[in-house]
Amino acid sequence: MLMKMRLMGLLFAVLFYTGVDAQQKRSLTHDDYDGWESLSAERITKNGKWVGYMISPQDGDARLEILPYTDPNQKTIIHRAQGWSFSPDDAFAVGKIVPQKDSVRMLKLKKAKKDDMPKDSLFILNLSAGKIEKMANVKSFDIPSEEGSWIAIHFEKEKPVKKDEADSTAKAEKPKKTDGTKLQVRSLDGSKSYEFERVKSYGFSGDGKFLQYVLAEEDTLDNAAIYLLNLNSGESMAVHEGNTEYSRVSFSPKSTYLAFISTNDSSKAEKPYYQLYLTPTEALALEELVNKDSEGILDNGRLSSDAGIRFTEDERRLFFGVAEDYVDYAYKSDTTILDEERVSLDIWGWQDAEIQPMQLRNKSREERRAYTATMDLASKKITQLEDREVNNIILENKIERDFALVWTDAPYRRNYSWDVQIGRDVYLIDFTSGQKTLVEKSLPGYPSLSPEGNYVTWYASNDSTWMAYDIAQKNKINLTQGLDVDFYEELHDSPSLPGSYGTAGWLAKDEAILINDRYDIWKIDPKNPSQAINITQGMGRANAIEFRRLSLDREERSIDPKATLYLTAFNEVNKQSGLYQTSINAKSAPKEILMTDHRYYGFNKAKNSDEITVRRSTYQENPDLHLGDLTLKNLRKVSNLNPQQANVKWGSVELVSYLANDGVPLQGLLFKPENFDANKKYPMMVYFYERNSNGLHNYRSPAPSASTINIPYFVSNDYLVFVPDIKYDLGLPGPSAYNCIIPGVQSIVARGFVDADNMAIQGQSWGGYQVAYLITQTNMFKAAGAGAPVVNMTSAYGGIRWGTGMSRMFQYEQTQSRIGGTLWEKPIYYLENSPLFFMDRVKTPVLIMHNDEDGAVPWYQGIEMFMALKRLNQPAWLLQYNGEDHNLRQRKNRKDLSVRLSQFFDHYLKGAPAPLWMTEGLPAVEKGKTLKYELED
Template identity: 70%
Template sequence: MQNLKKWAWVIGVLFFIPATFAQQKRSLTHNDYDQWESLTSEKITKNGQYAGYQINPQEGDGRVEIFPIKNPSQKVIISRGTGFLFSHDDLYAIGKISPQKDSVRVLKLKKKKGDDLPKDSLFILSLSSGKIEKLARVKSYAMPAEKGNWLAILFEKETSKKEVAKDSVKSSVDSLAKVEKPKKTDGTRLLVRSLDGVKSWEFDRVKSYSFSPNGDFLQYTLAEEEKEDNAAVYLLSLSSGESQLVHEKMTTYSNVTFSPQSSTLAFISTDDSLKAKKPEHTLYIYTISKGAFSTQINKSSLGLSNYRISPDRGLRFSEDESRLFFGIAPDYKDFAYESDTTILEEERVSLDIWGWQDAEIQPMQLINKASEERKTYLTTIDLRDFSIAQLGTPEIEDVALENKITKDFALAWTDSPYRRNYSWDIQIGRDLYLVDFKSGTKTLIEKNVSGTPRLSPSGKYAYWYDSRDSSWVATDIPSNTKINLTKNLPVYFHDELHDSPSLPGSYGAEGWLEDDAAILINDRYDIWKIDPKNPAAAVNLTMGIGRKDHLTFRRESLKPDETSIDPNEELILSAFNEETKESGFYSTSYNGNQIPKKLILSAHRYFGLIKAKESKQVLVRRSTYQENPDLFISDLSFKSLSKASHLNPQQSEIKWGSAELVSYLTNDGTPLQGLLFKPENFDPEKKYPMMVYFYERSSDTFHNYRAPAPSRSTINIPYFVSNDYLVFVPDIKYDLGLPGPSAYDCIIPGVQAVIAKGGVDTENMAIQGQSWGGYQVAYLITRTNMFKAAGAGAPVVNMTSAYGGIRWGTGMSRMFQYEQTQSRIGGTLWEKPLYYLENSPLFTMDRVQTPVLIMHNDADGAVPWYQGIEMFMALKRLNKPAWLLQYNGEDHNLTQRKNAKDLSIRLSQFFDHYLKGAPAPLWMTEGLPAVEKGRTLKYELEN
């Protein structure tokens, strides 16, 4: 009996051990990144009965999941699905199916290209039956924008017949038969069909196509065939199935556009060769009901000297179809030097001349060169009398058309009088005008406006945020009277946390009530309804609850095509608690006499609210640091949330950790918050190495989910936390002129506050940051030795040399950054030389005792690459341990995933070596000689 008990115990242990091991979690590795999924493209049918989304891993094949709202578990999963839409009748889902990525990769390894690689397919899913129809080799597809259950599918070129042709030639050599090659063309087969497949039409040699908004017609453009002059535009009536020729025998047709009610078709065409350097274009306007052209406009009929029709601006109709807007461009210039055929190419001079009088410096001109060469000026034709008015001019270039053009005028502006200052003053003004569509006449509204003016929906007001006055203002257009909307209200409307030398921005506006009755404007917490006719009687729609409870309320716009707000509708508000970081939704009315009603508020981040057009069903995303931002189903009451997606189930097998808010005081007594990420099963009695990362303020992201991913520049927080590091992210507030000391005065007290909580191995702490964070890393290690290692990405270390440098991504001078924005010096180099010197860590590099890993790439378009070199060379000269990672051809943050994976490995190896005592990799101990570049990565660890 005792033996039986003994064996029973042994058997029990044997069964228990595997179960125990199966429950153990593991740390993240760099191999986990590829499989980590994200959700995008969530959609809901108009009737609120079906929804869907797309899920993609970081590397590999994704999928589309579509499901009935009442039973989310009954999903239809389309493997490798992408870019899906619901049909207008809510009966179908249509989208593409991408080729299997592994298969494409194998073929690329075999040097296969172009037509020999797999192509996209198309799926048509019947929502009621669940049946899926698939079509192969699809280039693109489209459906009408507003109504009509039609589908157009443009296919890829047919499978290559080269081998067939070769066999045909070989078999007919004896008979000397000639094999006729098919004529080359850019066009392919187009299928137009009803979604149920009952009606269909096919057309060959189609290059482009589009539906009319109401689904009555489809236009398709035929491409030319080799040695044939047979390009053409056709119009298909979807009710009769008849195609009619609109125009033919031109070289190209472009910008083919329907009017809103499908009465008119417009396009631009030329019969010049595709290689012509100075092609002349004609604008055609075709009346569909008459089957004839109402007019055509070319250079000679334009009535404007030295201008031509440009294909580089899209065509747009007014909503009532009375006007067509198009672009004209300056006529081509002849330059004697350019056209001189007696000069050899190697004899031509190539140089840039920087002139002090230029409005833009040469690097900026070169960045903008392509757009300048395609510059157009907005022009309109009145389709009632065919009169033409040029709206944009070289003196006043910018004319702002609305999303839906419903008025006979628009706002126009120019910053030309102030443009020369832009290299150091990015908040230059602009002269604001009202432009009349009939005559093109421009009436000055105000000179040197600070802000971005817009028109109210009914066109009664122009309005903008005036940063110089920290107020919202409006101009009554009929009377040309300026109104200050917010100056006399008892709260601030500028950014209250603004801490740079620039003018503070605003908290935004939420839109206008119908008939321009009032505008909704945000302060830091609440929303105000302001009647421009009586701003003093402004109503706080959230009744001050936001400021009282530190809740930031913002209006949720639930109609994507909304132009103005119906005041009789319910006002749905998002809410965010500044102190606890809770978020959720409230409801109230537009009357301002109802205390906002809490619908849901919890320790999560809610975002991406989408409402069905014809029901109260909504989709919303929700996350915490530990919870994926999955999709949830609810209605506008938010009484219940039903989880629809289930991303990344593998996370349950990973040591993930947790996040908490840390409150602390800066050296000057200012209260701040930071985020502390702790390893799983954190024990304050143990000692953990700690990484400190920072960039401006991050505490509001407390409930953001952070996916494991290769590093583009900064440490991946989940990776380090999963590998038993503490990670601390403090907020920073700045004093003007003291960016370095401000960082020290905020970061160091934050670190000390975390140390006081317990669990930190104070002998093994490190800091890491990128760009502005990289600068602060470089500064801190000249002020303290409390960190055992440091990582600085794209750091500015010498403000005196960086000040006069160029941001090559935009071509702008870097002066503005120091005088007005993030670098926060607040004056020129000659006005405040000591500030530039004292905030530049390069001049105190001899104090550094901390090993440093620098990343600075040779195509950095934001921070001059030589800044990283200056830091590295100083440390090298001083015999301090330092490494510089320079990814070739890479920008400020890494763009290529292969390089991001590489950086992730090197970051973890570097910090593991210094903070955990792990062996150093060979790239740290031996370097990577140029002769070994591309032959080895030297990840191997020392014995």
């Protein structure tokens, strides 16, 4: 009896303290954002023995954590690390250490000079010994990309030293004028070291055998020069000296050659001419390959310094850029005209391929445009591959063939303002002769070459099929014709042509291509496409599981048909995800490795072993890094993001199903507060933007808002948040939103725990449009937030997306706005889907955000909405962040918006006092002097 009483007492104590702990949890505040952490830059050594990753707060100092794969408890933590990597020999980790953010901030407050600001440092961690070496005043560093155990450290300029430190009146020695500083090149273990002064730029060969470095000019005494350091012998040799500039320095893939571009023209010259040089690395024998007079380059062309130099893998050929020669415009060079007398205007011509805003956005790129040419290093013959008509060549990461794809959309470019799915004329171009062979006129989509160069493939969106072009036979092949499955995006619901689900790679020797449908993967032999094999055996479609091949080799060219095929899996119904395995021969159905109520992503496998890293998350579980192998058994969590979350009321999310007004089944996400009580009534926020339910297991960080409500913040502060999916009928974007969102909201209200008198909606951009439309159709919401809303499709149709310079016509005719025709073809659709014309129905208080440098939606749309509501005497506020884009970029503004969103909705849905910015406004004379966050008494 006594034992039973003790057990009951113990149980009571546990329950009591558990209850106390639960009660002690607090709601998120806006002050929590800065310290909320995320993980990035995860890496694993090639031998699989070491793992590292960065953990960064949203605002503050990051840290690097490095640990042995077999003993995650033995972490080395390097604070304020940045730009880190493992060395190619898996023996070291290197990276920068940046100054403490608070220290930099304090110095900025004190108006410290740039030279007095703290500089970056460098760390070198010996992994096996656990020893860290640090160096101060570092500008940059580099290590070889493939092999070797070397590091090059480029230091900042040293401060001038006074001649007599004891004499405070002594003048500092005048520094020499040069862009160069000290470069130290050393083995990572410190056993070898070389130093060079006034270095301007540098770089290793991939195999770590050589390092090139360029010396800057110093006053007028020492000329610029380029040198080559042999890391095996330690010998540094002058490659060339005396010119004013050396750039685009490149090693060939096997380090046989060093190539660079140089000029002896003055650095102030408006029209410098360049030369391309090449030398073997083992025995310098410099040769000038290309100059402005070289035969074979573009007519009236010159060597461009804006394009890099590349080699074929066999090092028999190199590629470079040619620019059009300078044009001496008489008006531009007329020195008798004052700047104030020069005319500045834009002329919009109906015949132009691109409208003026697009031309202006692309102006600097076009001024630097270079047309690719190639040289055979044996014959020194130059072949111009791109020209003014056909100027888009596709050179792969490793150039292994003697031809490439090249294309142009010039014949169709004029239509791009309203047709973003214009075709392109695609050719094969021979590197030796420059001869072009037509593959397809007005080809839709983007073509690619098979690994062995036997086929060109593309997705033909105009008839929703995958096509191949047999290069040897010069004939087209319909790869998917006759298969009883669709290869276009089945949920596509805009007036544009649907896209595809992509491909999963080629088998070795181009024997077959793997093509995805919505759920399954097909193996298709271009020589016999009618015998296509569903290698997932229809299991994906039968179970609504999306299978996608997991590629674990970043250098993979083609798929080994004998290797195990790993498949990521996502269940569209219950949102589980995981991993399966199967084989290319499809003799058996895919075998489940793991399927759980998580999101798995970021698989990363060691190059030479079976160890992997992977991220895993739910709404409640941070996306921490886990270690394991491809069985995914006994995954070990090694990072520990945001331990403070345990003290915060977080809440949960559930998947809900409901029917749209037309009877179509839909899904949505319902986020519930911590310790949810179905017998209580909660205010509810409704947020939407097309389809979101597949993100059930996404972790959502508390963060200041760029434009939309932060769901964890509102849930933590005892709001329900509902996120419904939306499917659209063409020509009816507004009614479609109503038909999907309203029944979804009603289905949640019917559960009995929603305070139906205190609900609000909020959305941004397309979501902002839908908010504006809904409040003209229903008064069921107590308040609304609309960010960057299009309210007048008739005026927006003729506007410009200033971020790209494109006309907005395409958006209404083909994409998201879904009208499906021009303003003059479908004027009624434009009017009836425009909330502005029905603003007199609005009875809902609205908070609008629309910024004056919005590059996507003309900000006068927000003004039109605000002025209509002001004229109708309806409560409305317009937040216009100066110099800000479609979504807020500056953190200070994001924090401000977060405060105002919460104050606005708390006032209307919770009865909280209104802030002064809502009741008094913020007069222009008070701008920048106060924020008016204070609440009314």
